[in-house]
Amino acid sequence: MGAATVRVGLAGCGVVGGALVRLLDESADTIESRYGVRLELSRVLVRDTQRDRGLPLPSSVFTSDRNEFLSHDTDVVVEAIGGTGTASEIARTSLGKGRRFITSNKELIASEGAELALLAREKSAALDFGASVGGSAPVIALLRDLLGSSTPRSVKGILNGTSNYVLTLIERGASVADAIEKARAKGLAEQDCSRDLDGRDAAAKLAIVTWMSFGIAPSRITIPRIGITLHTPRLIDAARTLGGKVRFLGQTELVGKQDVSAFVEPVVFPEHHSFARTELEDNRIEVDLGWSAPLTVSGPGAGGAPTATALLGDILNTQPRANDRSARGTQFKCVEDNRTHRWLLANGDGWKVFAATRAELQRKIAGDAQVAVARVELPVISGEVS
Numbered sequence: 001m002g003a004a005t006v007r008v009g010l011a012g013c014g015v016v017g018g019a020l021v022r023l024l025d026e027s028a029d030t031i032e033s034r035y036g037v038r039l040e041l042s043r044v045l046v047r048d049t050q051r052d053r054g055l056p057l058p059s060s061v062f063t064s065d066r067n068e069f070l071s072h073d074t075d076v077v078v079e080a081i082g083g084t085g086t087a088s089e090i091a092r093t094s095l096g097k098g099r100r101f102i103t104s105n106k107e108l109i110a111s112e113g114a115e116l117a118l119l120a121r122e123k124s125a126a127l128d129f130g131a132s133v134g135g136s137a138p139v140i141a142l143l144r145d146l147l148g149s150s151t152p153r154s155v156k157g158i159l160n161g162t163s164n165y166v167l168t169l170i171e172r173g174a175s176v177a178d179a180i181e182k183a184r185a186k187g188l189a190e191q192d193c194s195r196d197l198d199g200r201d202a203a204a205k206l207a208i209v210t211w212m213s214f215g216i217a218p219s220r221i222t223i224p225r226i227g228i229t230l231h232t233p234r235l236i237d238a239a240r241t242l243g244g245k246v247r248f249l250g251q252t253e254l255v256g257k258q259d260v261s262a263f264v265e266p267v268v269f270p271e272h273h274s275f276a277r278t279e280l281e282d283n284r285i286e287v288d289l290g291w292s293a294p295l296t297v298s299g300p301g302a303g304g305a306p307t308a309t310a311l312l313g314d315i316l317n318t319q320p321r322a323n324d325r326s327a328r329g330t331q332f333k334c335v336e337d338n339r340t341h342r343w344l345l346a347n348g349d350g351w352k353v354f355a356a357t358r359a360e361l362q363r364k365i366a367g368d369a370q371v372a373v374a375r376v377e378l379p380v381i382s383g384e385v386s
Helices: 015-035 066-071 085-096 106-122 139-145 161-171 176-185 200-214 232-241 304-316 358-365
Strands: 004-011 037-045 076-079 100-103 126-128 154-158 244-254 259-270 282-288 295-300 340-347 350-357 372-376
Touching: 004 015, 004 085, 015 037, 015 304, 037 066, 066 085, 076 085, 076 304, 085 100, 085 106, 100 106, 100 304, 106 126, 106 200, 139 200, 139 282, 139 295, 154 200, 161 176, 161 200, 161 232, 161 244, 161 282, 200 244, 200 259, 232 244, 232 259, 232 340, 232 350, 232 372, 295 304, 340 358, 350 358
Parallel strands: 004 037, 004 076, 076 100, 100 126, 259 372
Antiparallel strands: 154 244, 154 282, 244 259, 282 295, 340 350, 340 372
């Protein structure tokens, strides 16, 4: 018997979409022999159908007509456009027709994931978004397929490969501007990479991770952010003096029986810590279940190829997915973190480590454009101030 044909519609053919097209072409024989299917790109939605993308596809599969794309007879729709406008329409139309919808769009899932999951259930469709978090680090698969009814104590990780690449290069002596330019040259950063550096990208991913871990709809999760700025090199120098390294972390953890707090911020870890040793564009996510060691996934988290690989994994995984934990067991809610933490503050006058709640910290640094701040996960330091 010949291989079954799965017709795929691809919305978007930029860095990620183009990488997926090349990956499908390069892997066609392996996919057919291993999975018994032939993946056929039957329609590709783009803005400009005349542009030469250098991809192994006939011009006839390209269309700029959204309605024609959505009405075309496909089995799977893959969205790699980004944003929430057009992507939301494509998602809702595809799911409404009972199709499988696969996306790498963390903004879409962070803002509308719970609604899309409900629509998928109502229409006997399928929603997969494993590529939206972690790139090649399969954190969504870990949370969805391995946790069962267990609830983590915390989920934390380096969720943005671009910012980690920039921090690593600053550690190695580059300026912020030079580090960003090198990230762009390597295809790890857009021209406007502010979402990577100010934490919005990591916050969207953390909202999805929190939904998968605790069942709170991502649109209902509040995530305070402290970003990377032009003054972060001062922070990195101060952390080095203390024997630590700065990493840009997203974290959600239990702070009460039914309460969780989430935040995205620079954190100073000891040099030997697993997060401190995660460098360049790699992501690392740790899920603490109270065992002797956390469940961990890691791998490149930025660039077209890792995301395309994750998209292909979702296409090939045909098992039903339980993407919504909101109906299971305890109903959690997201609350403000009122605990006291230790902080490293660096500015033109030097640096200091002190203890404060997040609210106290914000009052302390309000209006100071020259300051850089990170939460401290180091042993007690001589001379700390309160």
